[in-house]
Amino acid sequence: MNSRAIDEGLFLEIRFADADQVRMGELAVKSNQGTLTPQEAEEHDGYIAATDLLSLWHSKARLALNPHSAAA
Secondary structure, rough: HHHHHHHHHHHOOOOOOHHHHHHHHHHHHHHHHOOHHHHHHHHOOOOOOHHHHHHHHHHHHHHHHHHHHHHH
């Protein structure tokens, strides 16, 4: 495995901390109930943006590690 593959593989290891995952769940429940405060809505939006970015990084890392899977 070359160093670039190792670098790309490290992106797949990036995860939210347990406390963040719990908080995201709490905010999601409140969002579904329509009870978020403006501050919580801003926090929730930040988590959504961070999750989207992390998902993008994970996808790019998977493609870099296995470029032939994109053709399938």
